[in-house]
Amino acid sequence: EAGVAQSPRYKIIEKRQSVAFWCNPISGHATLYWYQQILGQGPKLLIQFQNNGVVDDSQLPKDRFSAERLKGVDSTLKIQPAKLEDSAVYLCASSTGGSSSYNEQFFGPGTRLTVL
Amino acid sequence: DQQVKQNSPSLSVQEGRISILNCDYTNSMFDYFLWYKKYPAEGPTFLISISSIKDKNEDGRFTVFLNKSAKHLSLHIVPSQPGDSAVYFCAASDKTSGSRLTFGEGTQLTVNP
Numbered sequence: 001e002a003g004v005a006q007s008p009r010y011k012i013i014e015k016r017q018s019v020a021f022w023c024n025p026i027s028g029h030a031t032l033y034w035y036q037q038i039l040g041q042g043p044k045l046l047i048q049f050q051n052n053g054v055v056d057d058s059q060l061p062k063d064r065f066s067a068e069r070l071k072g073v074d075s076t077l078k079i080q081p082a083k084l085e086d087s088a089v090y091l092c093a094s095s096t097g098g099s100s101s102y103n104e105q106f107f108g109p110g111t112r113l114t115v116l
Numbered sequence: 117d118q119q120v121k122q123n124s125p126s127l128s129v130q131e132g133r134i135s136i137l138n139c140d141y142t143n144s145m146f147d148y149f150l151w152y153k154k155y156p157a158e159g160p161t162f163l164i165s166i167s168s169i170k171d172k173n174e175d176g177r178f179t180v181f182l183n184k185s186a187k188h189l190s191l192h193i194v195p196s197q198p199g200d201s202a203v204y205f206c207a208a209s210d211k212t213s214g215s216r217l218t219f220g221e222g223t224q225l226t227v228n229p
Contacts (some may be wrong), residue, residue, distance in 0.1 A: 004159070031215065042120070042205050042219030043160070053121055091159055093156060103215050107152075109158030 002106035003028065006092050014115045018080040021111045025073070025094030031055075033075050033105060035066055035091040043091055049075065050097055079113075087115045120208050122220035130228055133163040135186040137223050139206030142187065150217070151180060151191045154203045156189045163204075164191070196227045 013019050016108035017061040025032050030051050035043035046065065048056040060067070064083070077089040079086055081116040089110040121140045129135045137151075147168040152160035166173040166189070168178045173180050179192045193200055206220040 019216075040125075040221065042122075042207075042221050044219070084224070085194060093159070097215070103207055104162050104165075105215070105217065107161065108158065109159050 002107055004092055004094055006090075006108035006111055008111055009109065010052030010110045010112050010114075013082055014116050015084055016081040018078065019113060020076050021090050021092075021113075022080045022083065022110060023075045023077070025053055025075075025092070026106055028093035029096055029106075030072075031095045031097030031103065032069055032075050033094065033095075034075070034095040037089045037091055037110070039088070047078070082113075084115050087113055089113070117142075118221075119146075120206055120218050122204075122206055122223050124223050126224040126226070128226045128228060129196050131197065131198055133196045135189040135191075135196045135208075135225055135227065136171040137193075137204050139189050139191075140187060141208055141219055142220075143208070143210065144187070144209040145212060146218075148178070148209045148216070149182060149189050150207045150209075151178075152205040152207060153188075153220075154205065154222070160205055193225075194219065195223075198227050198229050200205055201225060201227050 032049045034046045037043040046060045049069045067077045091110045092108045093105040095105045150165040151163045153163045154160040182189045203222045205222045207217040
């Protein structure tokens with residue numbers, strides 16, 4: 001079974017530029033998550049999708065971050081414009097999204113973003 | 117507000133000995149706890165979990181203990197192996213937030229041959 005795919009793996013941009021990340025979850029997984037992991041910290045949830053609908057985006061900085069999952073499969077996360085403090089690893093995860101309170105999340109390798 | 121805390125940024129142990137990684141939480145609504153392991157340049161991978169109705173869960177060399185009254189959990193690895201060297205994240209979830217995970221800061225475990 002193929003895992004969660006993410007691209008690009010690395011990205012370097014200058015502040016005020018725009019950047020987009022792509023994620024393809026495990027086939028059949030209804031729930032998709034985007035996390036931000038700043039160096040020395042644990043992953044922090046940015047947004048959670050159930051199929052193509054947003055379940056939780058309470059921690060997404062909506063003035064500059066946006067995400068979509070139009071067909072309920074792959075997803076893109078965009079930052080426009082980027083700030084220095086956006087330098088982090090952006091992790092995508094997916095789960096089956098069943099009815100229990102917890103479903104194991106499977107993580108992709110992440111995209112390391114450096115903002116100069 | 118850091119609801120899940122791992123107070124030890126790093127831990128070093130000898131091969132064959134026990135590794136004990138600790139995690140504290142503040143949110144009494146958390147009802148499910150997990151440990152993830154992360155190698156460099158890879159995403160976190162699930163290791164072991166425990167429901168709040170239990171106080172211990174064991175899987176091979178890995179055991180997680182939960183002390184609800186102290187809001188504390190720990191991961192024991194016995195015996196430790198060099199391949200266990202990684203960053204270990206403690207995470208928690210509660211029913212009211214669906215499957216959202218709240219992570220600790222991580223502990224870098226180094227197992228020396």
